Amino acid sequence: MKHGLKPGSAKTGNMPDSPILEIRDLCKVFSINGSCLNVLENISFNASEGEFICILGPSGCGKSTILKIISGFVSPESGRIMLNNRPVLKPGADRCMVFQEDALFPWLTVEENIVFGLKGKQDKDIIKHESERFLSLTGLTLFRDYLPHEISGGMKQRVALARVLILKPKVLLMDEPFGALDAQTREDMQNLLLSLWEKLSHTIIFVTHDVSEAVKLADRILVMDRNPGRIRERITVDLKRPRKIEDLQFHEFCKKVYNISCCK
């Protein structure tokens, strides 16, 4: 059972006292052609261990910038990030990112891509063991010797997911990872991600602009405004899991979130 929850239940608003990730008062300004763009203003939220948070908002509201700041690749003007009570000041393997573009190494096989981050850090037996485990968890065992150009877009995203999960990050940062996939593959990937999350208990911060994707996946949804990017609303998704888009309750919840995210 993951993070002390009953299987099939969503978290309610009662988060443990000590979050794994604390984001406090993040502000970010980008300078473009001599003028300043106030991209993020006072972004604050916590994530509990094993929590699945979706950040939902319109294009340009700063969703990706939040992930880049958490990953340590972009510095905020002000504010702080604490991971396990330690300040985040630079990139680290405890925070891994999955993007919309798979960014696999085209000259490496599926298996070589998956174990790439372990090379030189673990001994051969452990790498082999972990490789088998993650190939199996992501349904890629039969495709281990294929090159990226020989597999489908959904399979590439499975490789991208396995490649970061094998590093056992504390926090998985996902930037519209399924945005380029067709509807059926996208649903398959959402289900795969949820099953991996149940087994591996990662904390996930997932960016999307798709309301039904956020409702299907999240324990909590942070709805953002733009210009400047701010958190307008925090919504606990108290629907039972697994969530099915054909259920009336799911549909009603999506309508509620849609109304919140669309009205000013």
Ligand SMILES: Nc1ncnc2c1ncn2[C@@H]1O[C@H](COP(=O)(O)OP(=O)(O)OP(=O)(O)O)[C@@H](O)[C@H]1O
């Ligand atoms: N390195 C940069 N230099 C200047 N401006 C930037 C930079 N990165 C992002 N921006 C600007 O910051 C704003 C927020 O960008 P960001 O990519 O975080 O938004 P987003 O909500 O993820 O958008 P989308 O959903 O379209 O990906 C945009 O106006 C973007 O042009």
